[in-house]
Amino acid sequence: MGSDKCPSCGREYDRLAQHWAMSAACSYPTIPEPIHKMLTGLLMGDGTVQEAKSAANPRIEIHNINHSFLSWIDEQFEWLSTGVTLRRTSDDIYETNRGSSLERFASCEYSVRDQYILTTRRHPELERYVKWYDTGQKRFPRDLVLTPTILKLWYVCDGHLIWGSGGHVRPQVWVSAENERDRITYIRELFEQTPISPSFRDGRLMLTSDETEWFFEYIGRPVPGSEYKFVTESKEQYEKTKEAFYWRHTTTNST
Ligand SMILES: [Zn+2]
Numbered sequence: 001m002g003s004d005k006c007p008s009c010g011r012e013y014d015r016l017a018q019h020w021a022m023s024a025a026c027s028y029p030t031i032p033e034p035i036h037k038m039l040t041g042l043l044m045g046d047g048t049v050q051e052a053k054s055a056a057n058p059r060i061e062i063h064n065i066n067h068s069f070l071s072w073i074d075e076q077f078e079w080l081s082t083g084v085t086l087r088r089t090s091d092d093i094y095e096t097n098r099g100s101s102l103e104r105f106a107s108c109e110y111s112v113r114d115q116y117i118l119t120t121r122r123h124p125e126l127e128r129y130v131k132w133y134d135t136g137q138k139r140f141p142r143d144l145v146l147t148p149t150i151l152k153l154w155y156v157c158d159g160h161l162i163w164g165s166g167g168h169v170r171p172q173v174w175v176s177a178e179n180e181r182d183r184i185t186y187i188r189e190l191f192e193q194t195p196i197s198p199s200f201r202d203g204r205l206m207l208t209s210d211e212t213e214w215f216f217e218y219i220g221r222p223v224p225g226s227e228y229k230f231v232t233e234s235k236e237q238y239e240k241t242k243e244a245f246y247w248r249h250t251t252t253n254s255t
Contacts, residue, residue, distance in 0.1 A: 002074055002081035016079060017057070017121045031080060031125045034149070038076060039129065041150040044140060044177075045157020049129045057122040058130055063087065065113040068225030068249040069156065073118055080120050087117040089253045113250040138179055140186075146194055152219035156226040159205075161212075163235040170209035171232050178203040194218060225249045 004012045006019060008026040013019040020028045031039075039047065039060060047062045064070050070084045120126065132138050159175035180187055181203030191197050195218050196211040207215055212232070222230040228241040 002077065002083045003079045005079065007079055017123065028124055029079065031123065035077060035080060036125075037147055037149045038073065038153055039126075040144070041153025042073070042157065043129060043132060043138075044150070044154040047157075048138070049126065049133060051130060051133075052122065057124045058126045059122045060120045060126055060129065062118045063115060064118075064157070065115055065250045066225045067116050067251065069223065070116050070118045070225075072224040077118075077120065080123065082119045082121055084116050084118045086114055088115045113246070113252050140177075140180055140183075140190070142186075144190060146190055148219045151194065151215075152223070155215075155219065156223060156229060160229060161232065161238055163238070169234075171212060171235070171238070172209055173198075173205075173207040173212045173215055175205040176203060177205055 004014065004016060006013060006016060006026055007029050009023075017028075020026055042062050043049070043060070046064050047060050049058050049060055051058045062070060062073065067084065074081045074084050132141055155173065155175055158177070159173055161171040162174055163169075163171050177187065177200070184200050187200045187205070188197065195214045196207060198205045198207045198211060200206070216230065216232065225245075228238065228245040231238045231241045
């Protein structure tokens, strides 16, 4: 899980960020650009920036039920990750939901799954993501430029495939962007650098079937744990793979 080894001096530390802050010889390593791309895509989806109350640097948390997906990110992040841990068991979530009147909990397609969390180390370069919260809630930044990796990780977090009921044999990609529902022009401009120009209504990005094909060509192969979201052959195959995914890549402690 992650790595406690300082990439500069090669020694292991329980608190690497503290080592970088205090050491005369080592300082915070640079976060590679591909990792920043991953962080951006994850922040568009299930990631959140955790600002320190003190003068400490921010860290990023990624919450997901998909343990395989988080473990893969953990490997990619190396020293930047502190690892993946169980955050809330499915029993805890059931208990919370029972006390909630929110309709969407009642319509869950699958039983509640355990929630995992990946936490990064605190790092001064993560300061650039704090501005996403300038308005008090998370908003995509003005200078955001989509790339295949960014779009792929956003899709893995917040997207899915839908098949229409009336004889539609080709799927369409939908991606939820609830926090951006009032920025229709901004979202349209965001996609100018990509091969698709999806429509955006009610906080939801909707691709045509043609665009869905171009979309998958653009973002490339699935990352571990996300395979079912890339199954476009048929609705039956998608549903089957999705169900298998829930068995293989998520856990529950409910009976
Ligand atoms: Zn060191």
